[in-house]
Amino acid sequence: MEQARPALRRTLTFIAALSLAACGSEQPIPGGATQAAADHAAGQGAGQGEATTPPAAPTGPVRRILAFGDSLFAGYNVPKDQSYPAELERALRADGIDAQVTNAGVSGDTSAAGRQRFAFTLKSMEHKPDLLILELGGNDLLRGLSPEQTRANLAAIIEAAQAQDIPVLLMGLAAPANFGGEYVSAFDAVYPSLAKQYDIPLIANWVSSVEARPELRQQDRIHPTEEGIDLLVASTSERVEAALAR
Template identity: 60%
Template sequence: MRLASLSILLSALTLGACSSEVEERPTDEQPTAEIAPNDISVEGEERRILAFGDSLFAGYNLADHQGYPEKLERALRENGVNARVIDSGVSGDTSAAGRQRLAFVLDQLEDKPDLVLLELGGNDMLRGIDPADTRANFEAMLDELQQRDIPVLLMGMRAPPNYGPDYQQRFDALYGELAAEYGAAVVPFWLESIYEDPSLFQSDRIHPTAQGIDTLVAHTLDEVEAALPAKN
């Protein structure tokens, strides 16, 4: 059943997102020769995107060029967008950890991002953190970004049914409600395109393979492009 598979996989995904293990190169997937994003010639104003999240952005157990931010940058450039995507994914981050480091990360950037992809919450769910606390952390991060006049695309997650209907409803509602409150764009469940296909996950059945990342990029590319503010 769809709900059963969602429950199993999302539980596994949150376990993986919480991993603080040292990242290693995969043994079952060899990096493929690909053109570096910066070697794809694109004219026009550079669009800077900050990918801020946990291990699902950090590219756990993948080669440096195979993570979501890196693949997204390549896809945007192939689409004619002069994009630079900055990978700020940290394995194990909760929304509280993201809240603590966001301002520091922004302050260290040479230029203000045109867009922030905010991908957190899975580790909160794993730890059973009250969705009200998760919401408060997201509100603090969104306040910070709003004060800096930086648009946001929320990369939503879902709670599995085994967390109970109350928790599930409150957690799942977070992303859409926050998007409406702050005028942010949102991908309601950004793993939607892969969660039912085990072949798109690594042998740990937790983290996406390079092919899984390709699928995620293909299914979120339009939403990322749409979230970029109009050029000056």
């Protein structure tokens, strides 16, 4: 998301402060640990004289993943090589999958902006991706845009991907309760309804694992820290692997 102006920053702050009202946290998936976490664990084990098992070497065909979203994928205020797509690639490779994850996150993108650039993004890729991970809607929420518009834009992206036989994994979000019951209900329904209509897997409120952990969020209280990204990868990588297998 773009550097917030004063008014927008106030909006960001109260939204994040109320994010605990969103969907409950998902349980971290042990098999989805990132390479950084694995290295840390290996160091601890070595210090205790315990034997450690090295990560599996990637096998099989290259699995190309397009991570298409906003600042949550772009890696706001963290090194590019520690963004969610970069850490996800390391986690998948540590699990033996020869993954190549392309980071197509653009900070500040709304679903409409993503819709406009999606076709160009696909054309710019040397190989068609084996999986599209679609993560948009957070900036729509911050701007109070119509959930119907968000749904229409995400639907257009999904349809464009499916027209090229590209499987889609949808990353959902949840609206804070103080947006009002009507808006919250409409926004929260966007992602499950799309998943049902297009028969695609959904990770509901995919950032929920860091929402209740303020120490894993940056000063804006929205974007995850590097450690928060590690937790997000750990709590979602198994679902990504399942989507690849699907």
